[in-house]
Amino acid sequence: MPEWYDGQGHWPATIPAVRSILEAGLDLPEGVTLLIGENGSGKSTIVEAVAMAFGLSPEGGSRHAMHSTRESESELWRWIRLERSAGASRWGFFLRAETMHGFYTYLEENPGRDDPRFHELSHGESFLEILRTRFDSPGLYCLDEPEAALSFSAQIALVGTLHELAQGGAQIVCATHSPLLAALPGAHILEVGDWGLRESTYDELAIVTHWKSYLAEPMRYLRHVL
16 A cells, blocks of 8 residues: 555545555456456556556556557556565566557567567457467466457457466456456456445346346337437
8 A cells, every 4th residue: 555545535546446455455366357347447447557567568568568659557556566476477468458559569660579460450350369479378467358359259269268378377367348258267256336346246247237138128228328
């Protein structure tokens, strides 16, 4: 907890989920932890802070990718301390949907492996190529809304990738709106909202309830906006 923190008044500590971490900490078990909640609930801020505290670029990439186009990250990463188990891998990767375009430019300007020209791929194809080439060993993987570029079948492939990584000893922290990703077997689910953070199950998630209702009867929701 930062020395100045008095429980109020300082963003992002004003976000309930962030405040709960500063006051009580956050236990990230082995395998996959999913942060699920509405826009503005703090889930992306938390994933960003974990990634940066580990030494990853705030705009995506590994520990070696230190590119920056415009600083917009919060100070939360300076206020937290990650505790690593002895012998844990130092490899990590941050996949951040909103800044991957800049990361691809960085890779083109600083070639280090036989990568494709990511800008010449579709948005979804480039994400799948990142999963194929970077998500292949134990370490810490931080993902911020990775489903943004992925079709239904590609999200299924992502679930398979995350499951394989977890089975191989990797640790994954993922902020998502996707009920498909939320169904990942064995995932530790944290629902993020005005209450802060609370453990949940797939069937208890509000997003799952809403999607089931919407798919069964779309006009139940659309009549409010049409």
